[in-house]
Each structure stands twice: as C-alpha cells, then as structure tokens.
Amino acid sequence: MTTADSSLPAWFPLKKASQHAGEFSLFFFRFLKEAVRPPFEGRVFLQQCFKVGNKSLGLVAITAFIMGLVLTLQTRPSLAGFGAESLLPGMVCVSVIREIGPVITAVICAGKISSRIGAELGSMKVTEQIDAMEVSAINPFHYLVVTRVLATTCMVPLLVIFADAISIFSSFLAYNIHGDITITRFFDMALSKLEWIDIFPSIIKSIFFGTAIGIIGCYKGFRVAGGTASVGTAANAAVVTASLVIFFIDMIVVQITDIL
Amino acid sequence: MKMEPIETVEPVVRIQGLNKTYNGQKVLNGVDLCIGKAENVVVLGKSGSGKSTLIKCMVRLSEPDEGSISIMGKDIVKINYQELNALRVKIGFLFQNGALYDSMNVHDNLAFPLRHHRKHLGKEKLNAMISEVLENVGLPEAGNKMPAELSGGMSKRIGLARTLMLKPSLMLYDEPTSGLDTATSKEINQLILDMQRKYQISSLIITHDIACAKMTADRIVMLRDGAIVAAGTYDELNKSNDEWIKSFFN
Numbered sequence: 051m052t053t054a055d056s057s058l059p060a061w062f063p064l065k066k067a068s069q070h071a072g073e074f075s076l077f078f079f080r081f082l083k084e085a086v087r088p089p090f091e092g093r094v095f096l097q098q099c100f101k102v103g104n105k106s107l108g109l110v111a112i113t114a115f116i117m118g119l120v121l122t123l124q125t126r127p128s129l130a131g132f133g134a135e136s137l138l139p140g141m142v143c144v145s146v147i148r149e150i151g152p153v154i155t156a157v158i159c160a161g162k163i164s165s166r167i168g169a170e171l172g173s174m175k176v177t178e179q180i181d182a183m184e185v186s187a188i189n190p191f192h193y194l195v196v197t198r199v200l201a202t203t204c205m206v207p208l209l210v211i212f213a214d215a216i217s218i219f220s221s222f223l224a225y226n227i228h229g230d231i232t233i234t235r236f237f238d239m240a241l242s243k244l245e246w247i248d249i250f251p252s253i254i255k256s257i258f259f260g261t262a263i264g265i266i267g268c269y270k271g272f273r274v275a276g277g278t279a280s281v282g283t284a285a286n287a288a289v290v291t292a293s294l295v296i297f298f299i300d301m302i303v304v305q306i307t308d309i310l
Numbered sequence: 311m312k313m314e315p316i317e318t319v320e321p322v323v324r325i326q327g328l329n330k331t332y333n334g335q336k337v338l339n340g341v342d343l344c345i346g347k348a349e350n351v352v353v354l355g356k357s358g359s360g361k362s363t364l365i366k367c368m369v370r371l372s373e374p375d376e377g378s379i380s381i382m383g384k385d386i387v388k389i390n391y392q393e394l395n396a397l398r399v400k401i402g403f404l405f406q407n408g409a410l411y412d413s414m415n416v417h418d419n420l421a422f423p424l425r426h427h428r429k430h431l432g433k434e435k436l437n438a439m440i441s442e443v444l445e446n447v448g449l450p451e452a453g454n455k456m457p458a459e460l461s462g463g464m465s466k467r468i469g470l471a472r473t474l475m476l477k478p479s480l481m482l483y484d485e486p487t488s489g490l491d492t493a494t495s496k497e498i499n500q501l502i503l504d505m506q507r508k509y510q511i512s513s514l515i516i517t518h519d520i521a522c523a524k525m526t527a528d529r530i531v532m533l534r535d536g537a538i539v540a541a542g543t544y545d546e547l548n549k550s551n552d553e554w555i556k557s558f559f560n
Binding site: 173179187 | 369371394395396398399401403405406407409410411412413422423426427472473476
C-alpha cells in the first residue's frame with residue numbers, strides 16, 4: 051500500500067462501489083429521460099434488434115435444446131422411482147418457463163450481447179468515434195445507448211419464449227428415448243400444469259433482464275478510458291456485472307411472486 | 311506578439327483568458343487567441359503543451375475552468391446544449407485518426423451527418439453531395455470501402471470529407487499530418503489550403519509538424535506549458551532568437 055492509500059479510510063472499497071452505483075444510476079436515469087425524447091432512431095433500433103435477436107438465435111437454441119434434454123433425462127429416473135413419470139412433462143414445462151428458461155437465456159445473452167455492446171462502444175470511445183458524433187451535434191447517448199437498450203429490452207423476452215419452446219420440444223425428444231408418446235399428448239400434459247402465474251412473472255423478469263443486459267453493456271462501454279486494453283476490461287466487466295445483476299433481479303422477482 | 315487576426319472584421323473565434331486544470335496540473339494557462347474570417351491559424355507546440363485540450367475546449371468536449379470562447383459571436387461556455395449543437399453544426403472537427411465510424415462504409419459515414427441535420431434532402435441530392443465532397447478530397451471511388459480498408463492518409467481525407475458535408479464555417483484540425491509520410495502530409499496540407507480558398511473556411515490547425523505549419527499557416531501561435539509564448543507569421547518566428555522557438559524551426 052502506498053502512503054497515499056494508507057491515508058484512505060477503512061471503508062474505501064465501499065466508497066468506490068457507491069461511486070459506481072451513483073454513476074450507474076445517473077446513466078440509467080439519463081436513459082429513461084432520453085428514451086422518450088424524439089427523434090426516434092427507428093432504423094438503428096431495428097438493426098440492433100436484428101443483431102441482438104437473430105444473431106443470438108443459434109446459441110440460444112442449442113443451449114435451450116440441451117437444457118430441456120438434460121433436465122428430462124436426469125429427472126426421469128427419480129420420478130419413475132415414485133411411479134410419477136406422467137408428471138414429467140408438466141414439471142419440465144413449469145421449471146423451464148418459470149426459472150430455467152429466462153435465467154439461462156439471459157446469462158447466455160449477457161455473455162454474447164452485453165460483452166459485444168461493451169466492446170463495441172468501448173472501441174468507439176477510444177477511437178474518438180463517440181466524440182466525432184458529439185461534435186457533429188448528434189447525441190451519441192440517444193443514438194447508441196437508447197437504441198441498444200431498447201433493442202435488448204424487446205428482444206430478450208422473445209429469445210426467452212423461443213428458448214422455452216425449444217426446451218420443451220427437446221424434453222419431448224428425451225422423453226421418447228425411453229417412452230412412446232405423441233407430441234400432442236406430451237404438450238397437453240405439459241401445458242395442463244401451466245398457469246398464468248407461471249408465465250407472467252417470467253415475461254416480466256425477461257424484460258428486466260433485457261434492460262439490464264443492454265444498459266450494463268452500454269455503461270461499461272461508455273466508461274472506457276485510455277487505450278485498447280481497457281476495451282477488453284470493459285467487455286469482461288459487462289459480462290460479469292450483467293450476469294450478477296440477472297441473478298439479483300431473479301431473486302427479487304421470485305420473492306415478489308412468492309408474496310403474490 | 312500578434313494575437314489578433316490579420317483582418318480587422320469581427321473574428322470568427324475569440325478566446326480570452328482560457329484556463330483548464332487536469333488533476334491539479336494546469337494544462338491551459340490564460341490562453342488568448344483570435345481567428346479571422348478565412349484565416350488559417352496554426353497552434354504549434356510540443357506534446358503535452360495543451361494543444362489538444364485547447365481544441366477540445368472549443369467544441370466543449372472538455373469543459374474549460376475559466377475564460378470565454380466566442381465562436382461566431384456566441385460564447386460556447388455559456389450556451390445551453392441545444393444552442394451548442396446548433397453551433398457545432400457550423401464547426402468541422404478533423405480528429406487525429408479520422409474517427410470514421412467503422413461499422414459504416416465511406417458513403418454512409420459521409421451521409422451520417424446529413425441524415426441527421428438535413429432530413430429533407432432527397433437520395434439523389436445526398437448522393438450528389440457525397441460525390442462532390444469525395445471528388446474534392448481526391449477519392450471519388452472510395453464510397454463503398456469500409457474504414458478498415460483505408461490507409462492513414464485516406465482515412466484523414468474521408469474524415470475531412472465528412473466534416474465538409476455540413477459546409478462548416480470553422481474547421482478544427484487535430485494533428486492533421488501525424489503518422490503520415492511526407493508526400494501524403496503534403497497532400498493533406500494542400501487539401502487544407504484548398505478548402506480554405508474554395509469555401510472561405512477559417513481554420514485552427516493543431517500540430518507539431520513544422521512543414522505543415524509552414525505550408526498552411528497564415529499565422530502561427532506557439533504554445534508552451536499551456537500558455538501562448540509567441541505568435542506571428544512563419545517568417546517572423548523563423549527569425550526569432552529564442553532557443554525554444556528555434557528548436558522547432560531548425
């Protein structure tokens with residue numbers, strides 16, 4: 051520790067953390083303010099939706115497929131032991147839609163999208179592209195941040211729905227490795243256990259996950275200062291922070307759903 | 311010392327008592343500077359002398375601590391964000407590396423400011439303007455290229471072309487010849503002169519390249535440790551007996 055460091059109070063790490071929290075809050079409130087202010091960059095928003103949605107489809111599909119398959123294969127022996135194998139489709143469906151689908155998809159998106167946004171904006175910052183936008187009287191926050199965060203907010207819930215569908219389908223395939231059931235019967239059994247209270251919180255939390263993934267990526271990218279090394283750091287920090295925040299949001303939503 | 315522009319009309323830029331401190335270190339120390347209509351002023355100084363900070367303060371990429379910066383009659387330190395943006399449209403800024411948007415091709419880079427500030431422009435008119443500007447910077451065939459495919463000199467030319475799209479009255483050049491070979495530097499310097507003559511643009515050129523200063527400057531201002539220490543034409547400063555000034559010219 052240097053002499054200067056030793057003069058700092060013991061709670062210094064907390065001070066730094068609260069400084070970050072303050073800066074992030076200001077960044078988030080600025081997003082809320084700018085999101086409702088014209089002009090609306092429709093074209094850029096759609097481009098971002100394509101990048102976030104379409105380009106993540108493959109990864110989300112593979113993950114969701116494996117998720118449903120593994121969940122079914124691992125749960126089946128236990129349920130079969132109790133003679134409750136017929137409950138398997140419903141159990142997989144509820145657990146995928148309520149919890150596993152949204153959380154796993156959001157974590158995958160945090161890795162793919164948040165890091166991409168962080169690195170993209172970070173490199174724009176170090177190569178003065180954001181400054182170039184600013185001096186040409188184009189609001190970079192509006193153009194870069196608002197469009198990206200709105201795109202992730204819209205696309206992550208859609209990706210979650212897509213992942214849920216793939217998971218349930220792969221569960222049907224896994225169920226048929228040892229059994230023999232038609233797809234209609236499987237989906238009947240699966241969906242009969244599903245209630246609105248399972249679907250609604252899942253969609254709501256997916257929207258929050260999407261916002262978190264976008265805003266954290268943008269925040270980390272906009273804060274980049276210095277050389278290209280800091281771009282990598284920003285991308286990494288975006289993934290770690292977004293993943294952590296996803297679990298926090300999940301915890302809060304589960305608590306609220308529990309109360310309801 | 312000649313701080314005033316050559317012409318006697320109201321200057322395009324008038325900077326008075328500009329101070330800026332970073333982390334307790336004074337980067338700009340009472341800078342006074344004027345730029346006249348269609349005048350090229352070169353700010354010459356070594357690395358770390360405050361040149362880039364000065365130019366960034368002029369478009370408020372960096373907020374000055376003290377002093378006033380009047381551009382086309384408006385004090386940019388005091389105006390609000392909307393007024394600042396209205397003024398920024400009239401100011402072109404060429405960044406050191408061109409700062410081209412690397413997700414867009416050259417055509418879209420050039421169209422970008424127009425799509426935001428001249429929304430009424432039709433596609434044909436837009437394309438005609440882009441072709442004209444590309445012609446002006448000597449790269450008529452570059453429209454479909456991506457920034458990654460351009461050389462350093464080409465990036466600067468396209469960067470210059472992009473700033474010219476909005477027909478600025480004032481151009482700010484941040485090290486326009488840094489990292490370029492002598493021949494390409496000459497071409498860029500010639501472009502700066504062409505733009506001044508063709509569009510009557512006033513320019514502030516930040517550099518430590520004496521060849522650039524010699525070729526483009528109507529007047530040279532020398533910056534040392536954030537303060538202006540000498541000003542005059544190239545020939546006047548070249549005759550100076552001051553050792554520090556002579557170190558640039560020799």
